[in-house]
Amino acid sequence: MIFITIAEDHIALSDGLKVFLEQDTDIEVLGTAQNGKDMLELLEYLKPQVVLTDINMPDMNGVELCKAIKSKYDIKVIALSMFDNSGAINEMVQAGADGYILKISPLTELKKAIVEVVAGNNYYDSAIDMNLINENSEQQPEKKLSRSETDILKLIAQGKTSAEIAKERQTAVSTVAKHRKNMIHKLSLAGKNELYKYALQRYSHYSN
Structure with a gap:
């Protein structure tokens, strides 16, 4: 059985x-x-x-x-x-x-x-x-990201704003904005819209 x-x-x-x-x-x-x-x-x-x-x-x-x-x-x-x-x-x-x-x-x-x-x-x-x-x-570019950046990327996939992410993570909005900027650079993306699309592609299973 x-x-x-x-x-x-x-x-x-x-x-x-x-x-x-x-x-x-x-x-x-x-x-x-x-x-x-x-x-x-x-x-x-x-x-x-x-x-x-x-x-x-x-x-x-x-x-x-x-x-x-x-x-x-x-x-x-x-x-x-x-x-x-x-x-x-x-x-x-x-x-x-x-x-x-x-x-x-x-x-x-x-x-x-x-x-x-x-x-x-x-x-x-x-x-x-x-x-x-x-x-x-083996080739996941997310390996370039820090743990905090990966966590924020998952929240971005849920459609949350920087203010909402900052509130959930109990940090400053400016800190979230800095993480977003770093991720765009590390992942070689064009801007925040591409970051959102990338987050959805990788972590759509976290979206509501």
Whole structure:
């Protein structure tokens, strides 16, 4: 028997996944949560072999959840997401995810992933070109950015203004403006509009 929990903020999808997976008599869904924070609380007393997680969730997203799980438990993590861009996939891979499945793929693909990761293998959606993903990962220009700049880039992807970013990070607007200017220079971009487009391309899974 394979025991699973699901972190997904859309209840209808979570319920649908549970019904589909439990058609297989070898799979049981122990519980569901609508965000990463609630899932971590579930894991304190549930002992699944696999956690299926969306990436874009409130309170704690799938990347943060995956990192937290891998730091504390011997549990497999499979990302189940709409995002097939290299930024989203690489972030989950670097967080320690054992698999990555697109929501638009047949659910039979998800079952294959579950079986493979439980067997100790990694499994990525057949629609994903992992050679391209790995190549992009090695050449990511974000490696030039500081941790603060990367965090701000993610907030820019959410469409937040410098004032909103400054308030969230409890810093001065001038400091955020300086980080923006530095990022434009480091990434060889033409200006703030290109920075926003770049942020969306790399971190669209952080947008609301």
